[in-house]
Structures are given as structure tokens and as C-alpha cells.
Amino acid sequence: xxxxxxxxxxxxxxxxxxxxxxxxxxxxxxxxxxxxxxxxxxxxxxxxxxxxxxxxxxxxxxxxxxxxxxxxxxxxxxxxxxxxxxxxxxxxxxxxxxxxxxxxxxxxxxxxxxxxxxxxxxxxxxxxxxxxxxxxxxxxxxxxxxxxxxxxxxxxxxxxxxxxxxxxxxxxxxxxxxxxxxxxxxxxxxxxxxxxxxxxxxxxxxxxxxxxxxxxxxxxxxxxxxxxxxxxxxxxxxxxxxxxxxxxxxxxxxxxxxxxxxxxxxxxxxxxxx
Numbered sequence: 117x118x119x120x121x122x123x124x125x126x127x128x129x130x131x132x133x134x135x136x137x138x139x140x141x142x143x144x145x146x147x148x149x150x151x152x153x154x155x156x157x158x159x160x161x162x163x164x165x166x167x168x169x170x171x172x173x174x175x176x177x178x179x180x181x182x183x184x185x186x187x188x189x190x191x192x193x194x195x196x197x198x199x200x201x202x203x204x205x206x207x208x209x210x211x212x213x214x215x216x217x218x219x220x221x222x223x224x225x226x227x228x229x230x231x232x233x234x235x236x237x238x239x240x241x242x243x244x245x246x247x248x249x250x251x252x253x254x255x256x257x258x259x260x261x262x263x264x265x266x267x268x269x270x271x272x273x274x275x276x277x278x279x280x281x282x283x284x285x286x287x288x289x290x291x292x293x294x295x296x297x298x299x300x301x302x303x304x305x306x307x308x309x310x311x312x313x314x315x316x317x318x319x320x321x322x323x324x325x326x327x328x329x330x331x332x333x334x335x336x337x338x339x340x341x342x343x344x345x346x347x348x349x350x351x352x353x354x355x356x357x358x359x360x361x362x363x364x365x366x367x368x369x370x371x372x373x374x375x376x377x378x379x380x381x382x383x384x385x386x387x388x389x390x
Contacts, residue, residue: 119189119237121145121182123169123226124196125162126153128294129244132335133193134162136343142191145182149196169196169222175229182230188237189230191346194223195244197262199300201325202307203314204257211307212258219262223269238281240346243270245288247361251368254384255304255317255324263288274353285351287342290361293332300325313390320385333358 120137124130125146134146134157146157147167157164165181168174182189200207200215223243227234234241248256249263267286274284304325308318341357356362367376381387 117141117143118191119143119145119182120191120193121147121178121189121230122193122195123147123167123222124149125157125164126150128296129289129292129335129338130195131157132339133195133342136336136339137191138162140343147178147196169226170217172225172229175225179229179233182233188235189233189239190237191240191242192227192230192234193242193244193342194226196222197244199256199296199303199325199328200258200262200307201256201300201304202321203255203312206309206312206314207258207307212261215258215262216265219259220265220269223266227273234277234282235280239283240351241273241277241282241284242342242346243273243284243286245270245286247288247290247356247364250288250365253324253327253380254386255321259300271353283351284353285345286354287345288354288356288361288365289338290356290358290364291328291330291332292338292358293329293334296328300328316390317385324384331359 118141120142122130122133122137122144125134126148134144138144138161144162145165146162147165148154148157149166149168151166154164154166165178167178197219200211227241243266245266246263248260249267252260270284270286277284301322304321308314308321314321338357341355345352345355356365371379
């Protein structure tokens with residue numbers, strides 16, 4: 117039975133991936149940060165482990181436990197992440213640092229910790245990016261930057277891990293039904309205060325936070341698409357799945373920058389002086 121480890125399995129995309137790969141015959145190691153979520157995953161029959169992807173000691177313990185099984189790791193899905201929403205200058209450096217810790221640095225940290233197991237099995241690393249790393253919007257600057265960084269890291273890892281027989285694939289979701297939007301709205305509320313220069317645009321900031329739920333593709337459908345892509349030989353370097361996952365990158369590629377800026381400024385209320 118092949119073994120897969122998935123980070124960020126508490127809900128949404130992560131939980132759908134765990135369900136889908138288990139149904140496909142994998143032994144699924146499902147991780148989550150909160151103990152209550154781990155209990156739910158364990159009750160559902162997964163090999164569930166509590167994991168903060170930013171904790172090197174926790175990663176070392178997890179790698180040791182997997183190594184003690186005397187087996188490799190056939191697949192790793194780096195899914196853990198969240199969306200920091202709000203004006204970029206309001207959140208500042210600290211908000212960006214936290215965003216990159218979880219969305220970017222953890223991709224390297226988790227993969228590095230599990231590299232010996234992936235090497236033994238000649239496994240596959242799947243990194244969950246986003247079309248937001250391609251089409252950058254206002255009020256999501258830190259999140260868009262983090263996903264653009266995931267894209268660059270994925271390209272580097274794909275080249276650097278090839279000599280070891282490890283394949284690397286990036287998945288860029290569009291709008292997927294999940295808790296992402298509600299979590300993003302909470303993040304925006306924490307960043308945007310009444311004394312912010314962008315306070316008059318608070319409704320537009322919230323609209324950006326909700327954008328991921330604009331006619332979303334069901335998470336289960338998304339997960340089936342990921343599973344299908346992992347079964348291809350060789351696996352594709354990049355897969356786009358979900359509503360908007362093709363159209364939005366196309367807009368970013370074909371529209372002149374000034375026209376695209378105008379479209380986005382109109383969409384998010386940035387045409388008038390503040």
C-alpha cells in the first residue's frame with residue numbers, strides 16, 4: 117500500500133485530498149495543527165498527527181516516526197497555508213513574515229525533513245500553489261507574493277530533486293469550496309482598523325477575501341483532479357484546477373498591464389482618491 121503525507125488536513129482542500137487518496141488505496145498520514153482537528157481525523161480512520169509545519173522539532177519527530185516504519189514515503193502534498201488579506205502596508209512586514217513562514221518556508225522545511233524517505237521511495241512532491249500567484253490583486257499582496265514564491269520554489273525543487281528520482285508537481289487552484297474565505301475575512305478584519313487610510317474601502321477588502329468562493333468548484337472534484345494528475349507518467353509540472361484557474365492566468369498573460377491595472381482598480385474601488 118503506497119503511503120502519502122498531507123499537511124493542512126483540518127478541512128477544505130486538505131481534508132478532500134485525504135479522503136480521495138484514502139479511497140484510492142493509499143495509507144494517508146493526515147496532519148493538522150490543532151489537536152481537535154487531529155482527533156477528528158483519527159476518528160475518521162486516518163493516521164493522524166498533530167503538526168505545526170513551522171516547527172523543526174515536530175518535523176524531525178514526524179520524520180523519525182515514518183522512518184521507524186522501515187518504508188519510504190511515496191507522496192508528500194504540501195497543502196498547509198492560509199490567506200493574509202488586507203492592504204499590504206497595513207499588515208506590514210510582520211504579516212508578510214507570518215504569511216511566508218506558513219505558505220513558503222514550510223514547503224522547504226517539510227520537504228527537507230522528509231527528503232530521505234522520498235528519496236528511498238523515488239516519490240512525488242505536490243505543492244499547492246494558487247492562481248493568485250499569477251494574477252496579483254490588491255488587498256491580497258502578501259498572499260499573492262507567497263504563492264508566486266511557491267511557484268518559483270516548485271520549479272527549483274523539480275530540477276534539483278530529479279537526479280534522485282523524485283518528481284515534483286505544482287497545483288494552482290482557482291476558486292475551490294472551502295473555509296479559506298471565512299478565514300481570510302477574519303485575517304482582513306484583524307489587519308484593517310478604523311484608522312487605516314484604506315478604511316473607506318473595507319467592503320472591497322472583504323470582497324477580495326471572499327473571492328475564492330465565487331462559484332467555487334467542490335473540493336472533492338478538485339481532489340479527484342489532483343489524484344488523476346499524480347497518476348500520469350511523467351506527472352505534469354503544473355496543473356490548474358477549479359473555477360477561474362485557466363481564465364485568470366490567461367488574463368494576466370494577454371492583457372496589457374495598464375488595462376489590467378484599470379480593471380482591478382475599478383473592481384476594488386481604487387479609481388478615486390482617498
